[in-house]
Amino acid sequence: MDSSAKITSKGQVTIPKTVRDALGLHEGDEFLFRVERARAVVSKTPDFFELAGSVPVPAAKRGTPWDEVLRQTRAARAGHRR
Numbered sequence: 484m485d486s487s488a489k490i491t492s493k494g495q496v497t498i499p500k501t502v503r504d505a506l507g508l509h510e511g512d513e514f515l516f517r518v519e520r521a522r523a524v525v526s527k528t529p530d531f532f533e534l535a536g537s538v539p540v541p542a543a544k545r546g547t548p549w550d551e552v553l554r555q556t557r558a559a560r561a562g563h564r565r
Contacts, residue, residue, distance in 0.1 A: 498525070 486499040498508065506527045508514065513528040 484501060484505060486502050488496050488499055490496055502508075502525070506514070506525075508527060515526050515528055517524045517526070
């Protein structure tokens with residue numbers, strides 16, 4: 484799908500309705516601009532809270548402090564590099 488829009492004198496752009504609908508954008512949503520060579524890619528900022536519970540965590544690992552998770556992960560990766 485291609486859509487076009489004009490930039491105002493203040494540098495503002497109205498996102499076409501077809502694009503807002505396709506991305507599920509609503510008032511107050513945040514989105515990301517990424518420049519790839521000579522074009523800009525616009526994407527909706529993911530809501531990581533919607534992902535909560537989507538990755539199973541073994542009961543023994545639940546409640547592990549984040550710094551401990553990072554330490555264990557780094558140690559495991561360092562062991563694989565040898």
